Amino acid sequence: MFKDYDLSPRRVPRVETQFRRIVTDFPVPESVPVLEKLRALEPVAMRGQPPVVWDRAEGFQVYDRWGNQWIDWSSGVLIANAGHGRREIAEAIAAQASARLLTTYCFPSEVRERLLEKLAAVLPEPLKKIFLLTTGSETVECAIKLCRSHGVKTGGREKHVIVSYDNAFHGRTLGSQQAGGIPALKEWIVNLDPGFVQVPFPDGFRSTENSFEGFERALSERKVEPRNVAGVILETYQGGSAAFAPVHYMQALRQWCASHKALLVCDEVQAGFGRTGTLWGFEHYGIVPDLALFGKGMSSSLPIAAVAGRADVMDLYAPGTMTSTHTGNPVCCAAALASLELILREKLAENSARLGAVLHDRLHALDCRHPQIGRTDGKGLVAGVACVLPGRKEPDGALAWDVVERCVQKGVLMFSPVGPGGGTVKISPPLVIAEAALLESIGVLEEAFAEATEKKAAVA
Ligand code: PMP
DSSP: OOOOOOOSOBOOOOEEOSSOEEOSOBSOGGGHHHHHHHHHHSOGGGGOSOOOOOOEEEBTEEEOTTSOEEEESSHHHHTOTTOBTOHHHHHHHHHHHHTTOOOOTTSOOHHHHHHHHHHHHHSOTTOOEEEEESSHHHHHHHHHHHHHHHHHHHHOTTOOEEEEETTOOOOSSHHHHHHSOOGGGGTTOTTOOTTEEEEOOOOSSSOOOOSTHHHHHHHHHTTOOGGGEEEEEEESEETTTTEEOOHHHHHHHHHHHHHTTOEEEEEOTTTTTTTTSSSSGGGGGTOOOSEEEEOGGGTSSSOOEEEEEOHHHHTOSOTTSSOOTTTTOHHHHHHHHHHHHHHHHTTHHHHHHHHHHHHHHHHHHHHHHOTTEEEEEEETTEEEEEEBSTTSOSBOHHHHHHHHHHHHHTTEEOOOOBSGGGOEEEEOOOTTOOHHHHHHHHHHHHHHHHHHHHHHHHHO
16 A cells, blocks of 8 residues: 655755745655665665655654754654653663663563553553563564463363454554454465454444444354454554544443453554543543553653553463563663653643644544545544545545645655555644644645645546
8 A cells, every 4th residue: 555755856845934844855865865775775665654864853843964844743653652852751761771771681670660660550450460562563462362361261262262343453463463454464364363353343434333233243243152252452543544433332342341251452552642632542432441552652762562451361371471572671661661751741641632622623624625535533633534535435545645745745744644545644743742833734734635636636
């Protein structure tokens, strides 16, 4: 779905505002040798993003070395929740590094204890046991393992089915990809595990069935006995669209899992740490899962991830049998602790809710103006604008690409479109974005949509 960006230079209008500065052609001519060398050295798969060579990123802005400056709507990929390059995080990393403790494997460290204590204090019951890992995919693999171990222990070997959702994304490793709901990403898996099944995600757009009976019906159509379900895993909102499930559905799912002794797993790799206007995404549903998975925004910087869960589930494995080499790396722990302290002290989840209301109002108005927008989704400072063929639900990936490319050339940095057909323009600025910068960047998006749809109409 992703494409190679064209590296031949194009004239783009100069931009100079308080927040954005585009003073060269695009891609920036001086950056092209760097881009070309990367193209020669890296797999093609690494070419999917707009060709902007990052030099420095601070707060909600990204800079290159040639005088250009963007308002960031990517947060990397929803990483820099507390803002890019925060002094407090950089200092915590520097202090830990200069204390000369750069790794410990699973040997204990004080900084790991401090991070876990802080995390446990802000997570609800029963999510009080926490296992640190490095990537989101690893947390998904770990959750699959815990669900199946718990299922087999409580219900025998038949109780191993992992239920997940159509269009879900949980990572690129073997298990996480099978839990995902995007068939194209599984083509390489020649021996798909029949113990992974997907059901429609009740987003009220791609799937019009929003009732919980739809879940039970889908299981029975797939010949899955509820007693054989070990776990149900879902992104708290679907990353490819920013769509949430209805509250009544999630509450029913919570109850269903409890009554069938299946574990409910919320993949909060995108939704956690204030992104959606609450500290944890599942708060929107008034439920607490049995396992919650975190990554991306956890440190706003270095790689660290976590599985938080019920003690009886987290304690299923004997000492030394559920570990990872970089578990709780001290420098990553210091970064995560500093980031969480910033998110809490600066009330960034609240800021995300407040600015999110402004963002979603304007997106709703944009949606009403353009029949090429099928749907806008999201909460807080995450949004997905689904580009479609007018009046239909089929994604229009070409339009989404055009919009993103125009935004980047105008000084609003976005990652490539995501979701079904590559048709979703995803918005996810750092949670520290200033209101004036948010308003300015929404204006840029509106301009980009107007230009891209006009161009399309002229070609048609
Ligand atoms: N779960 C979700 C919801 C994600 O969005 C992602 C990454 N996009 C992952 C898991 C995988 O995380 P990672 O890339 O760190 O392995």
